[in-house]
Amino acid sequence: xxxxxxxxxxxxxxxxxxxxxxxxxxxxxxxxxxxxxxxxxxxxxxxxxxxxxxxxxxxxxxxxxxxxxxxxxxxxxxxxxxxxxxxxxxxxxxxxxxxxxxxxxxxxxxxxxxxxxxxxxxxxxxxxxxxxxxxxxxxxxxxxxxxxxxxxxxxxxxxxxxxxxxxxxxxxxxxxxxxxxxxxxxxxxxxxxxxxxxxxxxxxxxxxxxxxxxxxxxxxxxxxxxxxxxxxxxxxxxxxxxxxxxxxxxxxxxxxxxxxxxxxxxxxxxxxxxxxxxxxxxxxxxxxxxxxxxxxxxxxxxxxxxxxxxxxxxxxxxxxxxxxxxxxxxxxxxxxxxxxxxxxxxxxxxxxxxxxxxxxxxxxxxxxxxxxxxxxxxxxxxxxxxxxxxxxxxxxxxxxxxxxxxxxxxxxxxxxxxxxxxxxxxxxxxxxxxxxxxxxxxxxxxxxxxxxxxxxxxxxxxxxxxxxxxxxxxxxxx
Amino acid sequence: xxxxxxxxxxxxxxxxxxxxxxxxxxxxxxxxxxxxxxxxxxxxxxxxxxxxxxxxxxxxxxxxxxxxxxxxxxxxxxxxxxxxxxxxxxxxxxxxxxxxxxxxxxxxxxxxxxxxxxxxxxxxxxxxxxxxxxxxxxxxxxxxxxxxxxxxxxxxxxxxxxxxxxxxxxxxxxxxxxxxxxxxxxxxxxxxxxxxxxxxxxxxxxxxxxxxxxxxxxxxxxxxxxxxxxxxxxxxxxxxxxxxxxxxxxxxxxxxxxxxxxxxxxxxxxxxxxxxxxxxxxxxxxxxxxxxxxxxxxxxxxxxxxxxxxxxxxxxxxxxxxxxxxxxxxxxxxxxxxxxxxxxxxxxxxxxxxxxxxxxxxxxxxxxxxxxxxxxxxxxxxxxxxxxxxxxxxxxxxxxxxxxxxxxxxxxxxxxxxxxxxxxxxxxx
Numbered sequence: 084x085x086x087x088x089x090x091x092x093x094x095x096x097x098x099x100x101x102x103x104x105x106x107x108x109x110x111x112x113x114x115x116x117x118x119x120x121x122x123x124x125x126x127x128x129x130x131x132x133x134x135x136x137x138x139x140x141x142x143x144x145x146x147x148x149x150x151x152x153x154x155x156x157x158x159x160x161x162x163x164x165x166x167x168x169x170x171x172x173x174x175x176x177x178x179x180x181x182x183x184x185x186x187x188x189x190x191x192x193x194x195x196x197x198x199x200x201x202x203x204x205x206x207x208x209x210x211x212x213x214x215x216x217x218x219x220x221x222x223x224x225x226x227x228x229x230x231x232x233x234x235x236x237x238x239x240x241x242x243x244x245x246x247x248x249x250x251x252x253x254x255x256x257x258x259x260x261x262x263x264x265x266x267x268x269x270x271x272x273x274x275x276x277x278x279x280x281x282x283x284x285x286x287x288x289x290x291x292x293x294x295x296x297x298x299x300x301x302x303x304x305x306x307x308x309x310x311x312x313x314x315x316x317x318x319x320x321x322x323x324x325x326x327x328x329x330x331x332x333x334x335x336x337x338x339x340x341x342x343x344x345x346x347x348x349x350x351x352x353x354x355x356x357x358x359x360x361x362x363x364x365x366x367x368x369x370x371x372x373x374x375x376x377x378x379x380x381x382x383x384x385x386x387x388x389x390x391x392x393x394x395x396x397x398x399x400x401x402x403x404x405x406x407x408x409x410x411x412x413x414x415x416x417x418x419x420x421x422x423x424x425x426x427x428x429x430x431x432x433x434x435x436x437x438x439x440x441x442x443x444x445x446x447x448x449x450x451x452x453x454x455x456x457x458x459x460x461x462x463x464x465x466x467x468x469x470x471x472x473x474x475x476x477x478x479x480x481x482x483x484x485x486x487x488x489x490x491x492x493x494x495x496x497x498x499x500x501x502x503x504x505x506x507x508x509x510x511x512x513x514x515x516x517x518x519x520x521x522x523x524x525x526x527x528x529x530x531x532x533x534x535x536x537x538x539x540x541x542x543x544x545x546x547x548x549x550x551x552x553x554x555x556x557x558x559x560x561x
Numbered sequence: 562x563x564x565x566x567x568x569x570x571x572x573x574x575x576x577x578x579x580x581x582x583x584x585x586x587x588x589x590x591x592x593x594x595x596x597x598x599x600x601x602x603x604x605x606x607x608x609x610x611x612x613x614x615x616x617x618x619x620x621x622x623x624x625x626x627x628x629x630x631x632x633x634x635x636x637x638x639x640x641x642x643x644x645x646x647x648x649x650x651x652x653x654x655x656x657x658x659x660x661x662x663x664x665x666x667x668x669x670x671x672x673x674x675x676x677x678x679x680x681x682x683x684x685x686x687x688x689x690x691x692x693x694x695x696x697x698x699x700x701x702x703x704x705x706x707x708x709x710x711x712x713x714x715x716x717x718x719x720x721x722x723x724x725x726x727x728x729x730x731x732x733x734x735x736x737x738x739x740x741x742x743x744x745x746x747x748x749x750x751x752x753x754x755x756x757x758x759x760x761x762x763x764x765x766x767x768x769x770x771x772x773x774x775x776x777x778x779x780x781x782x783x784x785x786x787x788x789x790x791x792x793x794x795x796x797x798x799x800x801x802x803x804x805x806x807x808x809x810x811x812x813x814x815x816x817x818x819x820x821x822x823x824x825x826x827x828x829x830x831x832x833x834x835x836x837x838x839x840x841x842x843x844x845x846x847x848x849x850x851x852x853x854x855x856x857x858x859x860x861x862x863x864x865x866x867x868x869x870x871x872x873x874x875x876x877x878x879x880x881x882x883x884x885x886x887x888x889x890x891x892x893x894x895x896x897x898x899x900x901x902x903x904x905x906x907x908x909x910x911x912x913x914x915x916x917x918x919x920x921x922x923x924x925x926x927x928x929x930x931x932x933x934x935x936x937x938x939x940x941x942x943x944x945x946x947x948x949x950x951x952x953x954x955x956x957x958x959x960x961x962x963x964x965x966x967x968x969x970x971x972x973x974x975x976x977x978x979x980x981x982x983x984x985x986x987x988x989x990x
Contacts, residue, residue, distance in 0.1 A: 145837075148838070149838060244884065248884060248886040251886055251890075252796075252800065252886070254792060255792050255793070255795055255796035255800060256796055258788075258789045258790075258792035258793040258796065259792075259793035259796045259797055259801070259810055261789055261793065261856070262793055262810065262813065262814050262817065262856060262857065262860065263809075263810055263813055265817060265828075265853050265856065266813050266816075266817060268828055268832050269820065269824060269825075269827075269828045271832075272827060272828050272830075272831030272832050273824070273827060273828075273831075275831070276831055334598070335598045335601055335602055336598075336602075337598075338594050338595050338597070338598030338599075339595065339598040339599045339602055341595055342592070342595025342596060342598065342599055343595075343599070345595075346592055346595060355599055355603070358603055358606060359599075359602060359603075359606075361606060362602065362605070362606050362609075364910065364911075364914075364972060364976065365609065365914075365969070366913075366914025366915070366916065366943050366968065366972070367914070367916065367917075368914070368916040368943045368944075368946050368947055368950075368965075369609075369613065369914075369946070369965050369968070369969070370609075371947070371950070372613070372946060372950050372961060372962070372965060373609050373612060373613070375950060376616070376950070376958060376961075377612050422602075422605045422609075425602045425605070426602075429602075451577075453584055453585065453587070453588045454588060455587060455588045455591035455592070456584070456587075456588075458591070459591075476819065479819060479821075480819075480821075482821075483820075483821025483822070483823065483824075484821070485821070485822065485823045485916075485917035486916050486917055486947070489917075489920075489947075490947070490950060510821070510823055510917070513823055513827070513921075514823070514917070514920055514921075517826075517827075517830065517920075517921050518920055518921075518925050531827070532827060532831070535823070535824055535827045538821060538823075538824065539820065539821075539824050542819065542820065542821055543816060543820070546815075546816050546819040546820075547812075547816065550812075550815055550816070
């Protein structure tokens with residue numbers, strides 16, 4: 084709390100520094116015209132006052148707790164050293180709770196642990212106050228020093244504007260570096276964790292194994308199956324659902340795009356396009372709910388009824404099978420995902436069809452072709468690379484989509500291409516592996532990162548290819 | 562013209578003529594396919610939204626029962642108020658009201674208790690605890706019926722269905738009818754749905770905690786993603802030299818926009834939780850992950866808004882002696898602001914509906930209260946939808962749909978805001 088107050092005080096102080104800087108240069112400006120406007124001089128002083136001190140304070144907020152924990156763990160009493168790693172963790176958590184005047188956890192501390200707890204709590208309070216005092220003193224020093232140094236440099240010839248613009252330029256660069264750091268962060272976290280996974284499960288076994296049973300002992304003393312991490316069933320399931328989704332989305336999306344861009348009048352476009360966009364704006368969890376509670380039961384009832392009719396007839400075997408299909412078939416998740424992708428396909432293809440030059444159409448129409456012939460023989464071939472890219476982007480969406488499959492597809496890893504069977508996907512497995520309570524370092528948890536890396540590489544490849552095609556295609560007609 | 566027409570040989574004229582009918586039929590079929598595709602897509606939309614409204618609207622009506630309860634001094638010990646079973650007291654009062662005798666096994670009591678929410682007993686406990694003088698008097702408590710009983714009034718449990726397939730038997734239904742007839746049960750707008758947080762009892766579960774969690778997360782996401790995104794876009798569009806580095810950044814941002822959202826969840830888990838030690842399930846963590854996810858779209862939207870500002874503006878500013886920074890900050894960016902706002906609002910609306918990355922960072926935990934700070938465990942609306950969808954009780958299904966309606970209302974409001982900003986401030990050059 085004190086730190087936040089210090090931040091507020093720092094803010095007020097730097098505002099005062101801004102005013103002082105302005106005033107000083109205004110006073111100097113009586114005799115000669117300053118290089119920069121007074122605001123820049125004020126801003127220069129304020130920046131040097133606030134920035135270094137703020138860095139210290141934020142570092143204290145972000146890392147103070149960890150420094151404290153690290154210092155606390157040094158020279159642990161013998162009683163604490165005897166504890167196991169997880170027990171020690173509980174002990175130190177309790178130390179901090181007690182230091183803040185709270186009641187510790189259920190664990191009862193007896194014997195040597197009790198005085199150790201009290202001693203460590205006192206130490207924690209001591210370290211905490213020292214950190215706070217030290218941090219605040221440093222911040223005050225930096226703020227005061229920064230102010231004085233900057234304030235003394237003010238002069239009519241001082242290029243304050245260039246300095247301030249240097250700061251703002253640096254800030255802009257830092258912001259665009261964050262975007263790069265995100266990629267680095269994604270890659271680093273996926274690769275590092277996957278590395279640890281592949282140290283325990285060979286990559287070849289992961290990529291080509293046909294058994295997926297991540298059930299592994301959660302505690303070392305537990306008896307359980309060893310667990311198998313062959314991801315082929317997941318890849319097949321992902322592919323099957325993606326295929327079904329594309330079979331729904333590609334024709335409907337393409338035909339709506341063609342109709343909207345080539346036939347529809349401006350009024351129809353004005354109504355239909357935003358409505359299709361609504362379909363894209365609906366959160367995926369809503370599609371998942373719809374798939375699980377409406378489409379799934381409806382499909383099941385339909386197939387069961389159909390099966391009931393066939394039973395006893397010449398297609399008795401098929402009837403028996405259809406009468407038993409379950410809610411969680413691949414078809415349900417795939418179909419609903421297809422609906423979700425319709426606007427995605429249609430708006431991308433719409434853009435691409437629109438960017439085909441009108442002269443091509445005019446030429447074809449002038450030769451006596453009908454409009455549909457023009458579209459089929461001239462516009463679509465010209466737009467084909469772009470449309471292929473749009474479909475690739477949709478495929479990448481489909482394999483990365485999580486909520487619909489988590490809610491509507493199954494958990495059973497089966498290698499099948501039967502759309503009425505239940506399959507599982509890469510994303511479903513990532514969610515199930517990481518939403519339970521388990522130790523972070525178990526193979527089971529790490530395998531989620533292996534799957535994540537595979538997913539990332541696959542979607543990245545699709546995106547890069549698609550974006551390349553789109554870019555080339557744009558250049559062709561620009 | 563006439564010359565040309567007569568010049569065409571009669572035979573060729575006939576082949577064109579003969580094929581024309583088929584070609585026109587093909588044309589009509591083609592247009593029909595296009596129309597059908599749009600009709601199919603829009604009817605999916607209608608079915609999706611209609612189904613959710615149909616499933617969810619009944620949540621907004623609730624059935625409340627008011628019961629006069631005699632606080633029997635023999636049963637409630639003033640020294641140990643919490644030790645008394647108020648649920649039984651409530652149920653017995655209802656039985657008295659219905660003139661139902663109890664049998665030796667207490668089966669009727671159990672059946673009545675299955676109709677009354679334990680919120681009633683909880684209210685009594687709180688009142689008596691606050692004022693022990695109430696012991697020995699009769700207090701009227703008003704509270705919800707159990708969710709299954711409410712489902713009967715809503716017509717989702719039907720009397721004509723087989724008794725064994727439903728949760729309430731015929732006797733219980735007749736009691737409910739009697740309560741309704743005597744006016745003990747009244748219906749009204751379900752305000753509790755908006756003033757309660759998640760609960761294990763469907764009739765007491767509400768969306769308040771999730772709405773507050775969503776708002777906190779969204780505000781933080783905006784606070785992180787919008788300034789950083791806008792500044793990055795300004796740099797890339799206005800200042801960056803065209804070289805390999807900026808090309809890399811550009812390709813990178815386009816690809817980041819298409820990375821599956823679940824990957825951002827893995828990033829949050831590995832970097833923010835395990836490495837930086839941000840508290841699990843907190844709005845702060847959720848906002849960090851969503852901000853990284855929204856960043857590329859904010860950058861792309863801002864860049865296209867900056868591109869739309871004509872170069873003449875920049876040239877005019879530079880010509881009268883403004884520095885490049887001044888040109889951008891004083892002239893270009895303010896003119897691009899409507900586009901920036903629209904793009905930011907839309908990408909935030911998208912972040913509001915995002916679920917998958919939040920599951921990865923532990924936001925799936927059961928949180929029965931309203932988050933008091935940004936570092937406390939919280940849940941958000943889409944995750945609440947996911948949690949309730951997984952619940953087995955049927956009464957949670959209508960609440961899931963209702964939570965979706967609330968979520969969609971928020972998204973519609975945000976999209977409307979974006980449209981308004983665009984309509985009001987957009988300039989065409």
